[in-house]
Amino acid sequence: MNDTAAWLGAAWDRAESVQVVDGGEDRGPIDGRAVLAEAQRPSAPQEFSAPQEFSARQEFSALRGLTTAGRFTGDICRCHGGLTIVLRDSAGGIIGSGSVHGYDTVSWERSRFRDDLVVSDPAGLQLLLAEIGVPHRLASFHGPLANLLDLRGQRPQFRPAGKRGRSYLSERRVPGVLWPALLTVTGEQAGELPADRIDDMRHLLAEVMPSPADRATALLTWLGRLPVEAEASWGEGVLVRQLLAEAPRSAPPADVPPADVPPVDVARAVLVAAVAVARGAEVVMGAVNLAVHGGEDADLVAAVAPALRALFPPGDAVQR
Template sequence: MIEWLDDVWSRTRTVQFVEGGEDGGPLRDRTVLAELSDPAAVDAARALTTEGRFLGDICRCHGGPTILLRNAEGQVLASAGIHGHGSVSWQRSRFRDDLAVTDPAALQLFLAEQGVPDQLATFLPPLADLLGLHETNPQFRPAGEAGRRYLAERGVPDVLHPVLVTVTGQQSGELTEAQIDDVRHRLKTAMPSPTGRATILLSWLGRLPIPAEAFCGEGILVRRLLADLALPDVSTAAAGTRTGHVALGVVNLVMHSGDNGTLAAAVGPTLRQLFPPPSTADAVP
């Protein structure tokens, strides 16, 4: 298989990332998500998708997106499905041997920065593990004084505590537009800087337990507040505050709002700091 990979990559002039996995239908009908023709970018894609350890087996999901290698005439030389965080399956039906890539964080960030959607989402499990944010009981923050400590632990600005202690975390995601306007006004008055608000909101979002509170409870409220901010302000906040919580907040936001690669580029250095390249001693042979 290694010899086969060397051969097809030596003849590759264009790399495409197309929508869908092994169940995505004919390759010619797929939407092209990103295309690389610059030799340096093609070389980077090759290194990130072929260096690692073969597992001798395949996962049971269909994967996606799919990598296509094309020669100078535009003919498809090979294809591979991307499976989760750092697994690539080259010509799966032929070889049935997934590759665990050496540097999964670099691969997923590379894809995200090219505009391939949903790649930052693969960082959710490792970030949740790193930060200890898998939910326990209660799933949602309680209301009243019992819930006040949760607000403090999550870095929620004091100015919002009088409003939020009256509702549970789950009810925070169900606030009316008038209630949201009140929260928005309080926050803006206390923190006039859009970048400052973005930093606080991303960190708050990245401190919510996964999945219920982060996706269905307070997470809804925080994402509604972030929606009022311009992308450059959110991007500046993401780039300027290199913490795991802000990084997870960005991942949560992108999972619900999408990204054209701007937020991926902004949070990339933080994710590389949290998930650095393997050392020579730890590298997968």
């Protein structure tokens, strides 16, 4: 056991609560930051064996297990991290802290030990953080999914127009009914199409795919196969995200005042249902793309979590 591991075990033994606060090493004093989630030590010992068995009463032990098991690197990440995990004693004093870096790394007492921990179950950690209320956790899967699907470094950055673009549309599994319209523009131009042309595409797609769930699955697959970062973010990715937002918000029943019943986003409900039954990595990447561009919510996290759990089992990061 190295010095970092010895300190870490003793620090968690002393801790009576754990907080997740906003910001990494460059955010300033911990006590001045927003608390995103908090868990108290349970009055009785809690066993934690696997993230899928996590319950609200296991938050403390789950956080301990997922942020202390792994491989110490003997070095540090050069970024500042985006979150900080804070251990507090019974009086509320800070025992120590660790910054969360990217998808799979926690740097405990970084300036003291300079010894990052690559955790054994990064997917479990990120999904747990999302479960207890920490926002933007699906975005942390963007890099691992891009690597899994080999979406990085592809050339050209944007799909060409005309005959040269046909192979790209085929590889991306773009519905054939949309090919004639898409081949008149490049991938970059597809992200700049006016609203009336996007509406035309919606109608064409609905004619050949009457089921909203089928359309959502097809569009998520397309979105999840786009190269990162250019095409997925600024090219066809813009178009697909607009096509996914196809349904208007439904009105409440006629006999209920609108102010008393918030409208339901029909398109969102269909999309979440499609994600929940799909297990392909492309569909999952499509959902994560939506989350990266501001579409993350608790329903989407819950829907995509089982597929992420299957794609990235415990031990995955340490083995790579």
